[in-house]
Amino acid sequence: MIKTAKFGWITLVLVTVLFLSSCTGTQTADSEVASSPTESTPADTTSQTESTNTDLPILEGRATVELSVNGSAVVIEVNGEQAPITAGNFVDLVQRGVYDGTVFHRVVRQPEPFVVQGGDPLSKDPNIPTQQLGTGSFTDPETGEARYIPLEIKPANAEQPVYSQTFEEAGITDAPELTHTRGAVAMARSQFPDSASAQFYIALADLPFLDGNYAVFGQVIEGMEVVDSIQQGDVIESAEVTEGLDNLKTGN
Known part of the structure; x- marks a missing residue:
């Protein structure tokens, strides 16, 4: 995943923190490295992707x-043009x-x-x-089952x-259309490519070593100073679609 020595062991620790983020709730990097990412991932993500893609919501265009x-x-x-x-x-x-009433359970600012x-x-x-925060996923009330989405990254x-594969796994050397610039919004997942569900993260800096490995789908366009001030345990008091809801298509 890490293709340059520039970032060294610090990058390795940070990527591991994110890599296990969907399945661990502990705060220190050491405990997250040792955690097992098995609790909240689907048993067979390949067959799941093939069978549920047509039933997943699609954003045709952009929304705010x-x-x-x-x-x-x-x-x-939110960019449905590149990551529908x-x-x-x-x-x-x-x-x-x-997302109303959920918390930011992980904030990583150190060592960078x-x-x-x-x-x-x-x-x-x-x-x-x-310690269980970070293990949850969205349960669809209509099916009573957790909803997972495939890893989705569009090359420039x-x-x-590209679905269900990192760029490295797919042999792609091009950059993604949506990259991990500061303020990028992307889905957290476990080591299984198709294990993202509800948890998301916002990049506090440019993080190019994550490009091609995690699905960026949006960008903070206002309020980055608010993001910079977020502390672990801060609550999302509300989340609202203010524009582009008519671009959301659900069902078949």
Whole structure:
């Protein structure tokens, strides 16, 4: 995953923190490296991707989402043109109210700025132990089952995204259309490519070593200073689709 020695062991630790982020709730890098990412991942992600892609929400175009955090707004432009399934999943969850009352359970600024991560539906429940935060996914009330989405990354100038594979696995050397610039919004997942569900993260700095490995689907366009001030445990008071909801298509 790491193709240059420039970032060294610090990058390795940070990537590992994100890599296990969907399945661990601990805060230190050492404990996350030792954690097992098996609790919240689907048993067979390949067959799941093939069978559910047509049922997943799709964003045909762009939308704008506003998060309220600590009484201030974070405005995200969601890009369904480059990541239609990932963007559609996020907008659909916002519209359902899934993110209202969830917390940012992971904030990594040391040894260098990395990400703030939230969106775990489990974090709405104050009775859930802190160490379990980061293990949750969205459960579709219609099916009673967790909804996962395929890893979706579009190479620059390509007609279609690559699904269910990192660029390295697919043998792609081009940069993605959407990269991990500061303020990029992307989906957290475990080591299984198709294990993203509800948890997302916002990049606190340019993170090019994540490009081609995680699905970026949006960008903070207002309120990055609010993101910079987020602390672990801060609550997403509300999340609202303010523009582009008519671009969301659900079902078949």
